[in-house]
Amino acid sequence: MSAHKHPTWKRAIAGAIWAVAGLAVAWGLLSPASASDNMGGLSVGATATDFALKTPDGKEIKLSDFKGKPVVLNFWATWCPACKAEMPDMEKIYEANKDQGVVFLAVDIGESSLAVESFVQKNNITFPVVIDENSRVTSQYQIVPLPTTYFIDAKGIIRAKALSQMLPEQIKANLKTIMGGEVRG
Secondary structure: OOOOOOOHHHHHHHHHHHHHHHHHHHOOOOOHHHHHHHHOOOOOOOEOOOOEEEOOOOOEEEHHHHOOOOEEEEEEOOOOHHHHHHHHHHHHHHHHHHHHOOEEEEEEEOOOHHHHHHHHHHOOOOOOEEEEOOOHHHHHOOOOOOOEEEEEOOOOEEEEEEOOOOOHHHHHHHHHHHHOOOOOO
16 A cells, blocks of 8 residues: 555544534534534624515515514525425424514525415415525525524524524524523424
8 A cells, every 4th residue: 555545444434524523513413603603604693684575475574573582594495405394393393482482584595486485385384484586685694505594582693503404303402592491392
C-alpha cells in the first residue's frame, strides 16, 4: 500500500463517523445552536424579522400579528417531499396545542395560490399558510434547505431552528423551548 493511501478500515471508520454526525443533526440530537447555525439561516438568538405575506385567498398576514405569542415559522413547498411528509405531524401538534396560544405559520416559497390552496385543502391544514411570491422573505430569512423551521418565542427571539424534516418528537421538543410548558400531541 502506498504511503498516501489510508487503509480500508480507516476510511470505513471515517465514513461511519460522518454518517453518525449527519444522523445526529437530522434527528435533532445536536443542539440547535451547534448543529444548524453552521448550516445557514438566521441564528438562534436573533430577533425574527417582521414581514407581510398573503394567504392563497389574498388575506394579508404579518408576523407581527402574532406579537406576544410563540410562533412556529415553517418554510416549505408543495413539491418538497420532506415538507409534505412533516405537514401532517405539524397539523396534529398544532391542533393539540393551539389553545395554549402557540401559532404555526407556513410560508410557501413562490408557488401559485391554486397549488398551495389545493395542498392545504387536501391535507386539512388549519394553521395559516402564506405565499412568498417573490422570495423576498425567503431571502430575508436566509432559507436554503427545505423545509426550514424557526421556533420563535413570545418576545420575537428565535430559540431553535430545524433545517430538515422533523419527526413529531423534534417538533415537540423545539416547541417546548418557546412555550415553556407542557406540549401535547
